[in-house]
Amino acid sequence: MGRYDNFDLHLYNVDNRSDTIIATDIQDAKFTLDGKHLVYCKMPQDYVDNGNTNNKKFTIVDLKTMNESKTYAEADYGDNIDFTGLWAIKDNGDILIFNGMPGTGYYAHAVYLIRNDKLQVLLNFDSDSYGIVTNKELNDMFVIKNNNIYYYDIDNMKNVELGEDYRISIPILSKRRNFLYNIDSLDKMVFASEDGVYLWNKAELKLEKVLSMDWHSGEIIVIDYSDSDMLIAFDKSKICRVENLSNKPLITTLFSTSEGIIEDIMYDISAYQPTDDNIWFTVEENEDYIFYAIDKNGNILHKVSGELIDDLDIGSIGYIPSASQYTLMAYNYNDEGHLYSVDSDVREVKLIENRAIKHTYCDNSLWTVYMVTDGMVCMYNGEKVINIDMPELD
Known part of the structure; x- marks a missing residue:
């Protein structure tokens, strides 16, 4: 959030050219990740006048019915809680709030889960930003922070630290983004390490090596064709293709x-x-x-x-x-x-x-x-x- 000037929130319908006022005298508003809801922030006027950013209240609006479903106040969940990040509302009612991403909260570096009106902190880093990869249902999540990679099973509240010797391989069309939430499945996520390429085994919550390669004081580059059960990997001396990832990997050297x-x-x-x-x-x-x-x-x-x-x-x-x-x-x-x-x-x-x-x-x-x-x-x-x-x- 930037300046806390009061403004009115309008929703303009292009089809029928209607203009609906959703809320007045608010300080911030944003769409949820699925685009089905809107979340706006409102604070008491004395807080706005004094530049105090505490006591923020966030209201969810269903864009289909235009009904306000619920308001969440940061103060109700404890001290130093910041809800100014990216919001995601799951089909089961869970709410995920991602802070520390570009364009979100400047000071909070955390991911919150609100489930049955109770707040749980999934992760909380002291400083700096992090990278996140989730599936479309937002029940699986990889977090990359300072070369460390963590896996979170959000539905079952499980997590495992995979270590700092791996580098996650982002699918081709999304490789320049540090927050990905539109991947169909993370079941076959690919990782690169100093000694080769690894595949994520969700059933056993571990990484399995599928290809040996040599880092050569440079890096291993992996092109992950996530829709074809195949990847191509490079090191400094060879290029290999790995097919049939989900069953028994077949390795072919394309160039050496x-x-x-x-x-x-x-x-x-x-x-x-x-x-x-x-x-x-x-x-x-x-x-x-x-x-x-x-x-x-x-x-x-x-x-x-x-x-x-x-x-x-x-x-x-x-x-x-x-x-x-x-x-x-x-x-x-x-x-x-x-x-x-x-x-x-x-x-x-x-x-x-x-x-x-x-x-x-x-x-x-x-x-x-x-x-x-x-x-x-x-x-x-x-x-x-x-x-x-x-x-x-x-």
Whole structure:
């Protein structure tokens, strides 16, 4: 919560263009995680005038019926209780409140459970934020805090500390988020450790090793195809696919190098390309850089060597759906970036932009957009470079 200025809470219905006042003189409001309820905060006026954030009361509104179901006051549950986090209301009536996440309470770093009007603190950290992964039903939860991972069975109030030697593997489409609550099931959650890849065994509340790999003073990267019972794992010398995770894992080595080092692994190329289509990586071998792309079956789709592109360090890669073409930015010894197009069979690796490139944007763009060092903004549409003259600022 920020400033505690009084305001009125309206609900606007787009279908019938109606405007309903839900509450007046409130200080904060937010939707619950399922989007079916609204929670607003209200405090006595003397508290607001004095800037006192204690004695906050939170009221739940059912957005379907517009009825207020219940009000929860922090003071009723003890001292130093903060309900300003993200709220989730389960089908069984349980209420979960997640504090310490971005945009929530600044001082409370805890997860609360209100069950039958009684408050239980599921976890409480002294400082700093944490990461959480839950399933859609919000009855299973992994918590990541300072390299330690904890598992919570919320329905049965069980928890186990898994240790600090593991790193949870977030599914591809959600890997940049530190609070995930839309995963169908955590039964096959994948973990990476210094010596390999582990699978979560919920029945026995433990981790089971499915693949041995070597950390190599770097890291093991796991691509978790959570909907296909398969994962792909990288270390510095090999790439492996593990299938049939839920039964008897089948391991296939897709790529290996005895003399080189696998670097610059990129697998989330573009919003317009299937995420499991290509996996891109660089192999440094005898001071030469070879740029590969393989599919999840191990077929090598692209192979671009430093001799072809005459540059050394891979900066970024983009995908142009209209041309079924990839763009590749690579740096030379002088830290100058240049742009290349990469054909599907790599018989066509063409220099697109010889001017030194300053920035490239291609993650969520239909075309590759970039800026050269003189400030000119340019686009490449799969056929030609288009220079864009930006208007001068007043």
